[in-house]
Amino acid sequence: MKNFKRSIAPLLATLALTGCATAPDPASHSVPSDKSIQMRVDKASAAAASDLTFLLPLCKAPAATEPSPEEINKVIATQIARPAPPPMKVFDNLYFVGAAWSSAWAIDTPEGIILLDALNNQFEAAAVIEAGMRRVGLDPARIRMIVVSHGHGDHYGGVPYLVGKYKARVVMSDLDWTMTETKLDFASSLWGAAPKRDVSARDGERVTLGGTTVTLYLTPGHTVGTVSPVFDVTAAGQRHRVLLWGGTAFNFGDKPDRLKSYIESAERMKTIARQQGIDVLISNHPGWDNAVQKMNQLSKASSPHPFVVGTPAVERAMTVMSECAQATRDRYAIR
Numbered sequence: 001m002k003n004f005k006r007s008i009a010p011l012l013a014t015l016a017l018t019g020c021a022t023a024p025d026p027a028s029h030s031v032p033s034d035k036s037i038q039m040r041v042d043k044a045s046a047a048a049a050s051d052l053t054f055l056l057p058l059c060k061a062p063a064a065t066e067p068s069p070e071e072i073n074k075v076i077a078t079q080i081a082r083p084a085p086p087p088m089k090v091f092d093n094l095y096f097v098g099a100a101w102s103s104a105w106a107i108d109t110p111e112g113i114i115l116l117d118a119l120n121n122q123f124e125a126a127a128v129i130e131a132g133m134r135r136v137g138l139d140p141a142r143i144r145m146i147v148v149s150h151g152h153g154d155h156y157g158g159v160p161y162l163v164g165k166y167k168a169r170v171v172m173s174d175l176d177w178t179m180t181e182t183k184l185d186f187a188s189s190l191w192g193a194a195p196k197r198d199v200s201a202r203d204g205e206r207v208t209l210g211g212t213t214v215t216l217y218l219t220p221g222h223t224v225g226t227v228s229p230v231f232d233v234t235a236a237g238q239r240h241r242v243l244l245w246g247g248t249a250f251n252f253g254d255k256p257d258r259l260k261s262y263i264e265s266a267e268r269m270k271t272i273a274r275q276q277g278i279d280v281l282i283s284n285h286p287g288w289d290n291a292v293q294k295m296n297q298l299s300k301a302s303s304p305h306p307f308v309v310g311t312p313a314v315e316r317a318m319t320v321m322s323e324c325a326q327a328t329r330d331r332y333a334i335r
């Protein structure tokens with residue numbers, strides 16, 4: 001017994017120093033350095049495991065210089081030219097009607113359709129959203145509401161066309177309405193005009209149509225007023241809860257406040273995902289949720305449902321984004 005006590009004493013001392021609840025996080029308490037950056041990247045890579053590696057480009061070092069408007073236009077033109085993936089009914093009440101670069105999702109309800117984002121311009125709105133909806137048996141004339149995740153043209157560009165045709169209401173955050181009315185983060189001649197201010201989403205606001213409630217969380221970072229919708233879907237008799245992360249890339253440059261907001265948003269949504277049992281994570285770009293590969297899988301077999309990744313995976317995705325944002329913050333800090 002005496003020996004046991006003696007042998008456990010150093011162990012207890014070590015535990016007291018390194019216990020999870022109280023141990024300082026070296027990276028968050030140290031000055032930004034190559035070491036702190038590597039620590040964040042390692043944490044993100046560990047959280048990404050093998051199923052979320054499509055998020056890891058977030059951890060790459062940002063470009064040394066900001067791209068010119070011409071360079072941005074060239075990239076956008078190349079992206080828009082990519083052929084759209086086939087539209088698809090992904091859940092009983094959720095359809096992918098997006099393009100190769102930007103996504104649009106349609107939530108179908110008995111009283112109409114809630115469209116999540118509207119692609120780059122009227123041509124995509126017609127050829128991809130309207131035509132895609134018809135291909136999967138949805139009537140675009142039933143679009144009642146368009147939720148715009150954030151004020152970048154690859155998400156709002158098709159809105160004025162659809163509003164002109166179907167008189168849908170448009171929901172965006174107040175801050176992003178103001179941004180699109182005053183100074184755009186990005187402008188491109190390839191994008192449709194910004195929509196006229198309509199409904200402003202408040203944090204946690206619930207919008208309901210035909211029995212489906214979409215909760216709109218403000219998750220600032222990618223833009224000052226990014227909105228991330230959360231809602232229920234069903235498949236094979238099972239209910240699932242979906243988070244559409246409203247803005248993913250850190251394409252705003254060296255803005256520590258924006259990265260701070262992003263980190264706080266990702267950490268907050270991690271908690272909400274756990275509390276609400278969110279088990280599906282989608283994006284407004286197929287590159288950020290692997291939607292095309294998942295739809296290919298779904299077309300071959302509906303079980304297990306490739307979009308139902310489980311709550312721990314949704315939490316891990318939030319960790320990847322938070323850790324990569326922290327790595328990016330530190331990279332700018334030591335430049």
Ligand SMILES: [Zn+2]
Pocket residue numbers: 150152222247
């Ligand atoms: Zn954006």
